Amino acid sequence: MPAIPFNRPYAGRRAAANVEDALRSAHHSGDGPWCEQVAERLSPMVGGGRVFLTPSGTDALELACMALGLGPGDEVIVPSFTFSSTATAVQRTGATVRFADVDPVTLSMGAAQVAERVTSRTRAVIAVHYGGQSSSMAELSALCDAHGLTLVEDAAHALGGTHEGRAYGSFGALACLSFHETKNLSSGEGGALVVNDPRLYERVEQLREKGTDRSKFFRGQVDKYTWVSPGSSFLLGELLAAVLAAGLDDxxxxxxxxxxxxxxxxxxxxxxxxxxxxxxxxxxxxxxxxxxxxxxxxxxxxxxxxxxxxxxxxxxxxxxxxxxxxxxxxxxxxxxxxxxxxxxxxxxxxxxxxxxxxxxxxxxxxxxxxxxxxxxxxxxxxxx
Ligand SMILES: Cc1ncc(COP(=O)(O)O)c(C=O)c1O
Missing domain, CATH: 3.90.1150.10 (Aspartate Aminotransferase, domain 1)
Structure with missing residues (x-):
């Protein structure tokens, strides 16, 4: 009997044709027409936030932590029951990772677990929706508001899920998606950062464009671009976005x-x-x-x-x-x-x-x- 795999990676039926189209086009790097199409189609699925495609879910988490300006002396609360990336993204900024437990029924970290770990140094909370479910986000959001903490969602499991009448990906100031081959939507590797707080748009744009204001330049808002902030390279290329578009069709x-x-x-x-x-x-x-x-x-x-x-x-x-x-x-x-x-x-x-x-x-x-x-x-x- 052939083995039944744990996961069989899925590329949409039009993936090969889309990739050929992308290859023939004059745009192979990030933020081209395929990326724009995918970002636009994903946005309503996560409650309307602005979607920035990234090379992985890990990158989306790193970009989120950089966008919050985390650094040494800050603490970020993350669940112990999660993938390493939820924590490595915090660690890379120099902030301290504060581990909280998960609820025994939801297997996700909720307000009760977070409350035990809040100190005067806590800056943010990264909530992982295990298996695309969670503890009450209303309670967690209220707790974060009460302590002035930024809520970030690690929604790697949760694309397409809803909770308390809202899409996952819409609860945090920032939310991170993964398009790893094990996820519901896949480009092999890939991810996205959903930005729900408009005050973070510009910072995220600069961080992902190697610390430059190149996005403004492409929109014709400045006549040349230059180095304006810390940064890195967090763009997904057009070929993989073309694969994501086929996955969205299916x-x-x-x-x-x-x-x-x-x-x-x-x-x-x-x-x-x-x-x-x-x-x-x-x-x-x-x-x-x-x-x-x-x-x-x-x-x-x-x-x-x-x-x-x-x-x-x-x-x-x-x-x-x-x-x-x-x-x-x-x-x-x-x-x-x-x-x-x-x-x-x-x-x-x-x-x-x-x-x-x-x-x-x-x-x-x-x-x-x-x-x-x-x-x-x-x-x-x-x-x-
Ligand atoms: C909860 C969670 N967060 C983050 C990630 C990292 O995503 P990626 O593999 O796209 O970097 C994963 C991994 O698959 C995950 O399960």
């Missing part, structure tokens, strides 16, 4: 496949989960998730490892997820004097398993995954 199709898989896992594994003390990925109130990933929480770390090995031995390539950043060697360095305990992260990290889920997944593949997972119960009895 968005409804791939989202329908993802949701079909997610819903089938939920119903097909319900009795199995109840019988074996397994927690299924919950639907959260006031939230429409974008079917980015589907997880199970096993009753113990040992049970998770057994279930993982069982699936993989039957060619279903389920995987675990984030190891606690707060406990990593670099995490300890990045958090300076703090040694924050994040027990929920440690627990969840040991017990969580993600099932295959991708935009080209077939019903047969989903059925095979469900059958394989359910067979763990019988296999355990046989081998006991």
């Amino acid at each position: 968005w409804d199709l791939t989202q329908a496949r993802r949701h079909a898989g997610w819903d089938a896992y939920e119903s097909g594994l319900a009795s199995f989960a109840a019988d074996h003390d397994i927690t299924l990925h919950p639907r959260l109130p006031d939230t429409r998730h974008p079917a980015h990933l589907y997880y199970l929480l096993a009753p113990s770390g040992q049970a998770r490892d057994e279930l993982l090995a069982h699936c993989r031995s039957r060619h279903v390539l389920a995987v675990s997820h984030y190891q606690p950043l707060a406990e990593s060697s670099e995490g300890r360095r990045a958090s300076g004097p703090y040694a924050d305990e994040c027990p929920v992260t440690a627990d969840v990290s040991a017990r969580l398993l993600r099932l295959p889920l991708y935009g080209s997944m077939t019903d047969d593949e989903v059925d095979s995954v469900i059958t394989t997972v359910r067979a763990w119960a019988t296999d355990r009895v046989v081998h006991a």
